[in-house]
Amino acid sequence: MIKSINDKNADFFENVFAVVKLIPKGRVSSYGAIAKYLGSAQSSRMVGWAMNASHKMDGIPAHRVVNRQGLLTGKMHFGSPTLMEEKLKLEGIEVVNDQISNFKTLYWDPSIELNID
């Protein structure tokens, strides 16, 4: 469980990394969902920016994070434009034309799955 979320002392990036790490295998989440979960519903851009910083970090499954449409918009930042898609496929996620087919089914919303009290 993420305890630092309520703590304003925690950095936005850390919160993003924490949530992304919590994404179950074979599931995907959206920048907006994470941003909203962190309290910055309209700051989805920052989530993407945080992901960019995750490049130098390990254990950040950024490939499980896509945009609201389920499109692999950030695939180009994985070193290879196909690396993200391949990784998702390895987890059993069906990707067609850089888009997740069963995105609606694989969608993982932190504010719902984590069940906040």
Added chain:
DNA sequence: GTCTTGACGTTTA
């Protein structure tokens, strides 16, 4: 120190 860009999402025209 100021301006532009950015892995998005929502709202208005």
Added chain:
DNA sequence: CTAAACGCCAAGA
């Protein structure tokens, strides 16, 4: 219905 602008915060030039 589609198209465009706005908002949000941060970092690079």
